[in-house]
Amino acid sequence: MIIKTSLRNLAVKALCESMTIKLMVDFMRELVPDYNLHRRFNLSESISIPQANAAKTIVTDICDLELFPSFVQLLIDAQNKGFKGRKYRIAYLSALIRGLELHGYIFDHENNMFIEDARISQSKNWGVIREGLEYEFTFLRFDIAGNSRLVRLNETTKVTKAYQDFFNLITKAVVRRNGRIWQLEGDGGLAAFAFQHKDTAATLSAHEILVELLVYNHTACPLSAPLLARFAIHAGRHIYTSEMESLHKSEPIKEIKEIENRYTKPNSCSISNKVLIAVDKRVADLFSPLPERNPYGLACYSVELS
Amino acid sequence: MEILFLSKTPKLPSCFKELDTKLHLPLTISPPSTLTSKKALNQVMIYLDAAAFSLQKLKELVKTYGSKTWVGIYDAKGFVLDPSLFFLQGLSDYLGPQQVKLGLKAKRWQELFKLLPPRGKTKDAPPKSQGQELTPAALDWHDVQPGHEYSFGMLAVELDGAKDLQARFDNQHLKQIISYFQNALDQFFAPFKGRLWIWKDFGGIVLFPLSKGIQPVVASCIRFLLWRRILSVDLAQFKLLLSYRLVLLKGKTVYQERGKTGRIISDSINLLSHILGNFAKAGNFYLAAELFEELSPALAECFAPSGEYEDQKIYRLRLPAKF
Numbered sequence: 079m080i081i082k083t084s085l086r087n088l089a090v091k092a093l094c095e096s097m098t099i100k101l102m103v104d105f106m107r108e109l110v111p112d113y114n115l116h117r118r119f120n121l122s123e124s125i126s127i128p129q130a131n132a133a134k135t136i137v138t139d140i141c142d143l144e145l146f147p148s149f150v151q152l153l154i155d156a157q158n159k160g161f162k163g164r165k166y167r168i169a170y171l172s173a174l175i176r177g178l179e180l181h182g183y184i185f186d187h188e189n190n191m192f193i194e195d196a197r198i199s200q201s202k203n204w205g206v207i208r209e210g211l212e213y214e215f216t217f218l219r220f221d222i223a224g225n226s227r228l229v230r231l232n233e234t235t236k237v238t239k240a241y242q243d244f245f246n247l248i249t250k251a252v253v254r255r256n257g258r259i260w261q262l263e264g265d266g267g268l269a270a271f272a273f274q275h276k277d278t279a280a281t282l283s284a285h286e287i288l289v290e291l292l293v294y295n296h297t298a299c300p301l302s303a304p305l306l307a308r309f310a311i312h313a314g315r316h317i318y319t320s321e322m323e324s325l326h327k328s329e330p331i332k333e334i335k336e337i338e339n340r341y342t343k344p345n346s347c348s349i350s351n352k353v354l355i356a357v358d359k360r361v362a363d364l365f366s367p368l369p370e371r372n373p374y375g376l377a378c379y380s381v382e383l384s
Numbered sequence: 385m386e387i388l389f390l391s392k393t394p395k396l397p398s399c400f401k402e403l404d405t406k407l408h409l410p411l412t413i414s415p416p417s418t419l420t421s422k423k424a425l426n427q428v429m430i431y432l433d434a435a436a437f438s439l440q441k442l443k444e445l446v447k448t449y450g451s452k453t454w455v456g457i458y459d460a461k462g463f464v465l466d467p468s469l470f471f472l473q474g475l476s477d478y479l480g481p482q483q484v485k486l487g488l489k490a491k492r493w494q495e496l497f498k499l500l501p502p503r504g505k506t507k508d509a510p511p512k513s514q515g516q517e518l519t520p521a522a523l524d525w526h527d528v529q530p531g532h533e534y535s536f537g538m539l540a541v542e543l544d545g546a547k548d549l550q551a552r553f554d555n556q557h558l559k560q561i562i563s564y565f566q567n568a569l570d571q572f573f574a575p576f577k578g579r580l581w582i583w584k585d586f587g588g589i590v591l592f593p594l595s596k597g598i599q600p601v602v603a604s605c606i607r608f609l610l611w612r613r614i615l616s617v618d619l620a621q622f623k624l625l626l627s628y629r630l631v632l633l634k635g636k637t638v639y640q641e642r643g644k645t646g647r648i649i650s651d652s653i654n655l656l657s658h659i660l661g662n663f664a665k666a667g668n669f670y671l672a673a674e675l676f677e678e679l680s681p682a683l684a685e686c687f688a689p690s691g692e693y694e695d696q697k698i699y700r701l702r703l704p705a706k707f
Contacts, residue, residue, distance in 0.1 A: 278617065285613065289607065289707075290607070292610070293603050293606055293607050296606075296685065296686055297682070358617050360613055360617055360623075360625045363706070364706050379706065382704055382705075383702040383704060384702055
């Protein structure tokens with residue numbers, strides 16, 4: 079993400095007028111623990127650096143590391159809650175927040191942090207989640223049922239069209255609720271939700287897709303039989319990485335795979351109890367406990383016309 | 385039956401009072417200009433205020449409408465000297481100065497209605513298909529001119545449980561809920577050129593031009609009904625689970641812009657409101673038979689017969705166990 083020069087300059091001014099160089103570096107070390115300002119200038123520790131130059135370098139580094147929203151977040155916290163036991167008045171803070179909003183970020187009150195506005199951009203880490211750190215995510219896994227049968231019984235062009243329509247439905251429902259598609263395989267994939275009522279958002283997405291799929295099957299599906307899919311919703315702590323290979327090693331992702339494969343029928347959605355208890359009651363009421371014994375306390379829901 | 389009183393004065397004369405209070409018949413007062421020769425009136429009795437028309441005009445109107453529906457004359461000042469001539473031309477009732485002064489009891493009205501000869505649609509006659517007459521179909525909004533009659537796709541929609549809502553929320557919150565619901569209707573139906581046209585209390589009518597056929601409109605109605613939980617959760621500030629019912633038919637009406645629809649008389653709108661008010665159950669979507677017949681077999685599978693209302697066969701959307 080490119081931060082415009084005007085906003086960078088404002089950040090430099092804010093740092094210069096609000097804190098010492100030592101404090102700037104302390105803030106920076108919250109985000110980059112081994113940050114060394116003197117090394118950036120190729121100077122020994124004994125030589126002092128002019129405050130404006132220090133602030134400018136720090137802001138440049140923040141922008142290069144794509145940490146600008148997190149940095150503004152630190153400044154907000156320093157003013158409102160305090161930093162290392164003391165509150166600081168940060169100059170131009172509201173202007174910085176407005177500037178960030180103009181750059182396509184929105185403030186997530188639930189998590190008290192800036193995240194990408196999904197209407198503007200949709201990167202897999204919401205622009206703020208950092209590589210190698212562990213976060214709590216809610217996952218939605220989806221898979222087209224009877225893939226090989228569909229491929230065998232229908233022309234390739236029709237199958238391709240139907241799958242494309244299906245993935246469009248998924249993307250629309252997920253992105254609308256600030257989720258991100260992390261993986262799209264041939265006949266399924268994985269979406270993640272990290273902010274703003276993430277459990278309800280994941281569940282509503284699955285509900286929306288099931289409803290849309292029902293209408294699609296009765297109006298536009300080019301296949302000889304309805305396109306049916308299985309959905310599973312589960313949550314857990316996961317170390318974020320942009321390398322999708324490592325997704326398969328993550329425990330909650332292994333579990334959601336099992337929930338989808340083993341316990342979910344076509345045209346239905348299973349949800350683990352861990353997620354269900356946090357879902358808005360009006361949506362949670364759709365689900366009934368799964369009679370089959372399972373380690374996740376699963377409940378399921380299906381959209382079939384009676 | 386409905387009563388339409390055509391007069392220059394907007395106040396309803398007291399002699400009609402018991403029609404409303406005891407017989408609960410829908411009563412509308414409209415200016416004389418509302419009645420044009422284009423109107424097709426079914427099960428509507430018209431009373432013409434003699435003070436609002438010349439004798440010549442009265443004769444013309446009685447002659448024109450007397451064979452199609454029931455026409456009465458309200459003559460408080462005795463302008464009509466020989467009412468019997470009007471009866472020969474099709475008049476069904478005459479309220480002279482004496483009756484107007486004394487007032488009319490419910491019993492008198494009931495006797496009159498028993499004696500009225502059949503007019504318009506009867507059970508013996510095959511039901512006319514709405515929108516199959518000479519009225520042009522509204523194909524797109526830019527072709528639609530106020531004051532002209534068109535056939536449209538007409539969707540009546542109403543929030544269920546009005547009393548509960550009124551008991552639960554104050555007026556300001558109710559306004560917010562209704563406004564949110566109206567916005568949702570707009571968002572859902574705008575891609576199919578649907579326009580929210582009339583709104584009263586908890587429900588309204590959305591009109592659709594017919595250029596794209598009715599199938600996409602039916603599909604969007606299904607989606608709208610099944611999205612009720614999503615819409616409810618998105619209405620974040622209220623812990624409310626919305627429930628609403630929908631009725632879709634093809635009908636005709638004179639088009640007037642939104643907000644200027646008070647004087648519109650339309651059989652289709654009457655029928656639509658009656659189905660919504662008297663037939664439709666909470667949380668359901670109903671479809672008139674002629675629209676059902678236009679559906680593709682795959683979409684028709686979603687509906688099941690649900691009975692008849694005023695000679696119209698009605699179909700109901702088959703619903704999931706929970707939605």
